[in-house]
Amino acid sequence: MTLIRRHRNLFKYSLDALGRYRMRGAVVVVTFLIATTMISAVLFTKDGLEREAEYSVNAAPDLTIQYLKAGRVVPIPAAIGEVISGTEGVERVLMRTWGYAGIGQYTFTVIGLDLQGLDLTGGAMGAIESGRFLTPDDAGTRNIVIGKLIAGMLDLKTGDDMILLSESVEATRFHVVGVFSDQSSIYTADMIIMPLEDANAFFNMPDGYVTDFAVYTKPGADAGEVASRMSTIPNVRILDQDILLRGYKAAYGARGGVFTTLWTILLAAAALIAFSQAVVVGHESKFEVGLLKTFGFSTLDIVEVRLIESLIMGFFATSLGMLIGYAYAAFFNAPGLVDILLGWAFLPKEFRLPVFVSAESLLSIYAVTVIPLLVTTVVPAWLNAITDPEIAMRRGTA
Amino acid sequence: MIEARDLSKIYNKGRSNEVTAVTKVNLKIDGGIAAFTGPSGCGKTTLLSMLGLILTPTSGEILFDGENVLAYSDYWKTKFRRESFGFIFQHINLLPGYTALENVLLPLYASDLRPEGYRERALELLTGLGMKERADHTVEQLSGGEQQRVAFVRALVKDPKYIFADEPTVFVDEETSKVIYDLLSDLRERGKTIVLSTHDPELIKIADKVCRLCRGSLEKEGGRAEV
Amino acid sequence: MRRITIVAVLAIALTVAISAISFTDEAGWRDGGGSAMTIREVVGLPSIAIGTNYEGTRNPLLEMYVRPLYDIPGGYDYAVPSSFIGTPLGIPAYRETIPEFNITIKKG
Numbered sequence: 067m068t069l070i071r072r073h074r075n076l077f078k079y080s081l082d083a084l085g086r087y088r089m090r091g092a093v094v095v096v097t098f099l100i101a102t103t104m105i106s107a108v109l110f111t112k113d114g115l116e117r118e119a120e121y122s123v124n125a126a127p128d129l130t131i132q133y134l135k136a137g138r139v140v141p142i143p144a145a146i147g148e149v150i151s152g153t154e155g156v157e158r159v160l161m162r163t164w165g166y167a168g169i170g171q172y173t174f175t176v177i178g179l180d181l182q183g184l185d186l187t188g189g190a191m192g193a194i195e196s197g198r199f200l201t202p203d204d205a206g207t208r209n210i211v212i213g214k215l216i217a218g219m220l221d222l223k224t225g226d227d228m229i230l231l232s233e234s235v236e237a238t239r240f241h242v243v244g245v246f247s248d249q250s251s252i253y254t255a256d257m258i259i260m261p262l263e264d265a266n267a268f269f270n271m272p273d274g275y276v277t278d279f280a281v282y283t284k285p286g287a288d289a290g291e292v293a294s295r296m297s298t299i300p301n302v303r304i305l306d307q308d309i310l311l312r313g314y315k316a317a318y319g320a321r322g323g324v325f326t327t328l329w330t331i332l333l334a335a336a337a338l339i340a341f342s343q344a345v346v347v348g349h350e351s352k353f354e355v356g357l358l359k360t361f362g363f364s365t366l367d368i369v370e371v372r373l374i375e376s377l378i379m380g381f382f383a384t385s386l387g388m389l390i391g392y393a394y395a396a397f398f399n400a401p402g403l404v405d406i407l408l409g410w411a412f413l414p415k416e417f418r419l420p421v422f423v424s425a426e427s428l429l430s431i432y433a434v435t436v437i438p439l440l441v442t443t444v445v446p447a448w449l450n451a452i453t454d455p456e457i458a459m460r461r462g463t464a
Numbered sequence: 465m466i467e468a469r470d471l472s473k474i475y476n477k478g479r480s481n482e483v484t485a486v487t488k489v490n491l492k493i494d495g496g497i498a499a500f501t502g503p504s505g506c507g508k509t510t511l512l513s514m515l516g517l518i519l520t521p522t523s524g525e526i527l528f529d530g531e532n533v534l535a536y537s538d539y540w541k542t543k544f545r546r547e548s549f550g551f552i553f554q555h556i557n558l559l560p561g562y563t564a565l566e567n568v569l570l571p572l573y574a575s576d577l578r579p580e581g582y583r584e585r586a587l588e589l590l591t592g593l594g595m596k597e598r599a600d601h602t603v604e605q606l607s608g609g610e611q612q613r614v615a616f617v618r619a620l621v622k623d624p625k626y627i628f629a630d631e632p633t634v635f636v637d638e639e640t641s642k643v644i645y646d647l648l649s650d651l652r653e654r655g656k657t658i659v660l661s662t663h664d665p666e667l668i669k670i671a672d673k674v675c676r677l678c679r680g681s682l683e684k685e686g687g688r689a690e691v
Numbered sequence: 692m693r694r695i696t697i698v699a700v701l702a703i704a705l706t707v708a709i710s711a712i713s714f715t716d717e718a719g720w721r722d723g724g725g726s727a728m729t730i731r732e733v734v735g736l737p738s739i740a741i742g743t744n745y746e747g748t749r750n751p752l753l754e755m756y757v758r759p760l761y762d763i764p765g766g767y768d769y770a771v772p773s774s775f776i777g778t779p780l781g782i783p784a785y786r787e788t789i790p791e792f793n794i795t796i797k798k799g
Contacts, residue, residue: 068576075573085695086561357557360518361571362541362546378702385705392712423713452538456519459557 078365080374083354093339095383098435101333102387107395107403109427114395114420122253122309127280128289130305131296139303141275146299150279153295155287158183161276163265167230167258174256175214178265179275181205193254197224197239197244204243205261211244213254230258232268238263248418256292333434355450356458365451370449373440378434387425388431466493466515466657467624471510471524473510474678477644485510486679489523493659497652500661507680508661509554509630515659516628517541528626538691546574550619554631556611560601564590564614565599572620582621589617592641609640616647618664629660633667645670 084091109463131150132143144161151159162180181202193199212222222228224241232238244252260268266276283292293304355368363371394400399419450458465580486507492679500508503506513519525532533541555658558567568586572579590599593613598606606614612632629648633641641664641676648658649670660667668674676684 071578072576075575075577075579078579079573081563081693081695081699082566084698085693086559263521306615353557354559356518357559358574359542360545362540362542362549362574364574367574378699381706382698382702385709386703388709389705389712392709423709423716425713425717427711428709454513454519456513458551 074372075371078375080371082373084378094439097335097339097389098333098439099385099387101335101388101453102384102395102435103391105330105333106388106391106427107400109431110392110421110423111395111403111419113427114422117422117424118253118312118420119311120431123307126307127285128307129281129293129296131279131281132277132303132305134301135304138348140301142252142278144274144276146281146302149297149299150281153292155283155292155295157284157287158282160280160282161262161380163244163269163271163277165269167266167268167279174213174258176258176260176268177258178262178263178268180262191251193246194244195247200246200261208240208260208264209243210237210240210264211246211259212242212252213246213257214248216258217245220247230268232270236326238268247401248304251418252319253326263315266346273426312322314316327384330434350457351447354451355447356453356455356460359451359455359458365448368451369448371445373446376440376443377436380439381432384432384435388428392421392423465527465529466659467530468493468511469525469527471511471514473507473514473519473527474522477522481519483637485680486521486677489677489680489682490687491675491682493657493673495655497648497658497660497670498673498675499668499671500659500669500675500677501663502677502683506677507678510680511677512628512630512659513662516551517545518551526547546571547674548625550622550624550627550651552612552615552627552629552632553618554616554634556608556635558611558614558618560603563600563602563639564610565594565605567603568618571618571622577622586617586621589616589620591604593617594617609636612636612640613643614666616644620651621661625656627656627658629658631661631662631663633662641665641666 093370113310132139133146134140147159147161150156150219160183161180165176167174167176173444179200179202181200194211195212195214200209210228212228216228222227222245224245225240225241228242229237231240234348240260245255262276273279281292283289289306293306296302296304348442358368358371359365395403396419453461468489468491471486471489472484475481475483475485482654489511500511502508510519513658514521517526521534524534526534527583533544536544555661558564562570565586568590569579569582572582587599589595590596590613593616595613595617596612598610603614604613612635616632619629636644645666648660648667651658652672660671662668673685673687675682
């Protein structure tokens with residue numbers, strides 16, 4: 067009981083001290099708040115995008131087969147699909163034709179799917195907001211499903227038609243049968259999905275050629291081993307899920323890394339400000355420590371008092387900053403940040419950034435804020451506490 | 465009883481700015497009021513601080529009731545101070561931003577006592593020194609004399625056995641000085657041991673033992689009449 | 692309650708709040724992300740739109756940090772032909788067994 071009371075007394079004293087050094091506390095808190103708000107918005111968004119990339123890759127084909135000519139990726143003969151299907155461990159091979167289409171100054175991803183080979187029982191409807199997804203009956207009909215980005219830009223809804231200029235510079239009319247949902251925007255926002263035949267015509271693909279193959283391995287089969295069995299097929303490039311994931315992480319890592327670096331520099335500046343504030347109030351603090359030791363505060367008591375002060379300031383500023391950063395990203399789509407991270411020139415207004423508050427990022431942010439603050443306050447206090455009280459007081463009033 | 469044996473203090477020992485503040489002082493204080501006097505820079509405050517265990521001597525021993533306290537750890541010395549000492553400083557040394565009452569209760573935060581439980585006693589002591597109406601005023605709102613009264617109450621709130629006072633009347637007015645003289649006499653009657661440094665002849669008059677220092681050494685020691 | 696005590700209480704409350712969000716997010720990761728997952732399976736490719744192909748919409752400061760992305764859907768070839776990057780170079784089985792494989796790199 068007495069031990070509890072003793073620590074309660076020290077806690078109360080710490081709060082009083084926080085109230086006394088209000089200006090110093092305010093400067094430290096505001097600086098840390100600004101820095102942690104931005105760094106957490108960047109980190110949580112980056113983590114969210116990386117996590118989505120992981121989800122996406124997990125659901126992606128086990129292997130993606132592309133064709134090389136003179137070292138460049140070119141359309142792949144559809145006939146190779148039969149060779150790939152015959153490889154041990156391969157369950158299913160889907161042809162894909164995909165590329166980019168321009169509308170004004172914007173670019174969208176056009177994906178032609180082999181609807182015969184698709185498993186549509188999985189619930190693609192869950193990603194559709196209005197209308198329907200494509201079915202095998204849509205082959206050759208130029209029916210399309212579009213994402214929110216294009217729907218918003220051209221004010222399209224289910225039942226409307228849109229015209230795109232094809233590769234052969236022909237105006238091609240497409241009919242919108244479905245629009246993707248907000249929830250799937252991270253994947254579908256700039257997407258136009260059409261039957262494979264229509265995509266081949268749109269991109270003026272040579273007969274019997276597609277862009278690539280999506281290969282699904284049998285359960286239990288090792289994708290790497292299956293890939294190595296395909297090594298005898300000339301001029302193919304085989305991408306596994308790791309490669310894809312590394313690619314996405316590199317993109318977000320690079321983009322996120324720029325900002326993380328900048329804001330880490332800001333945090334370092336914040337730590338310096340905290341230190342300089344400690345110096346500014348240093349004399350007063352030295353005197354106070356000397357006085358406290360005279361009255362019987364032990365060295366540990368003084369360390370505890372400063373520790374409590376710093377922990378309260380540090381956690382208050384950092385936690386508040388992280389919550390603001392989280393809200394900025396999760397509820398307001400991080401304006402000013404998201405177009406840089408995603409590279410989109412235009413966002414659908416219903417779009418929601420994937421935001422992920424990873425334990426790793428959380429602890430990292432606390433580590434670069436609270437720990438420097440502790441060091442810049444507790445260490446000087448400890449140094450004064452191990453000095454003779456008379457000398458500490460004298461230095462404090464010097 | 466407080467006893468000092470061959471007590472010395474050298475600041476910046478071994479450096480070019482080495483200063484010997486106190487040299488081989490031997491004395492005994494057996495209750496009552498002991499006053500250290502002498503010219504400025506003679507080592508009064510240094511000697512007082514060493515006896516109050518807030519300044520580590522360079523050499524020598526300090527005994528309280530026969531126990532050499534310098535042999536003990538900093539933790540133990542701090543504990544001893546907390547439980548047995550009260551301090552009054554020349555520059556008063558109240559914490560700015562706190563009220564008079566809060567300053568008085570400050571020493572209690574170092575202990576496992578309930579500071580709120582000492583509120584009554586603190587107010588009683590402040591009333592005794594004419595400070596009741598000023599108890600909730602911050603330090604900045606008090607005059608020098610009022611601050612010193614508050615400092616006295618702070619030293620006495622835990623009813624310590626030993627009281628160390630460094631030039632307690634140097635920055636205060638005549639009225640406050642008189643209050644201090646009466647207070648110290650009263651404390652002596654109650655069996656407290658008071659050690660103080662002073663130039664004030666009125667304080668020397670009420671002391672039971674006077675020690676005269678010169679250049680860090682004990683020049684003369686005895687009753688006030690002798691010294 | 693004194694004002695400064697509110698700061699201490701808030702420090703704890705805010706820390707608990709952000710920790711709770713993190714805990715929920717970490718647990719949610721194991722679920723795999725909900726219904727958006729189905730579109731990933733159906734479409735069959737990792738297609739997070741990570742950048743447009745048109746220079747006018749890119750951030751010029753950022754471009755120097757963007758790396759070639761193997762011409763995967765949603766990415767783009769930028770300055771370096773993507774075939775020079777990727778697993779095939781990293782796995783000896785590819786280098787050594789595929790006839791007439793890209794022989795830009797050949798270990799002596």
